[in-house]
Amino acid sequence: MSANGGDSETQMQKFELYIKASAIDKETKGSCPICQQFFMMTCLLGENQDDIDFKVFTVQADCPPKNFAAGWSKKYPVVMVISGRNKSGQDISGMMYDTFEELELFFESINRDCPELKRKNAPNQAAMQVVENVYKVSLKFL
Numbered sequence: 001m002s003a004n005g006g007d008s009e010t011q012m013q014k015f016e017l018y019i020k021a022s023a024i025d026k027e028t029k030g031s032c033p034i035c036q037q038f039f040m041m042t043c044l045l046g047e048n049q050d051d052i053d054f055k056v057f058t059v060q061a062d063c064p065p066k067n068f069a070a071g072w073s074k075k076y077p078v079v080m081v082i083s084g085r086n087k088s089g090q091d092i093s094g095m096m097y098d099t100f101e102e103l104e105l106f107f108e109s110i111n112r113d114c115p116e117l118k119r120k121n122a123p124n125q126a127a128m129q130v131v132e133n134v135y136k137v138s139l140k141f142l
Helices: 033-048 100-110 122-141
Strands: 013-020 052-059 078-083
Touching: 013 033, 033 052, 033 100, 033 122, 078 100
Parallel strands: 013 052
Antiparallel strands: 013 078
């Protein structure tokens, strides 16, 4: 926590990131490029912001956790917010984000101190277009 006493501006952002597990050992991080992207974003935010507390879980596609069976998305990655507020002060506790756009908006909403990850920057927008194109092409091969 920060030195100003932990007011609502500096409340810990606690969330869980669920990513696809490796098909080989079913425990380590898998080869999904989108899961890897959000894992790297989570790590960078955790390194650059003191108010980020997160856990990463790898999920087997053929044996998802019980909370996934209770109506969660079958897509990965998934972010489940335990507690926290976005930059506008709105409570986002208990929210689940599972689409690419929702995940981007979630990370944008909690990103306070890492301008390199803001998707509105021109270099980042160009890079995102390249990532989307690579992802589309790689899906065609699968």
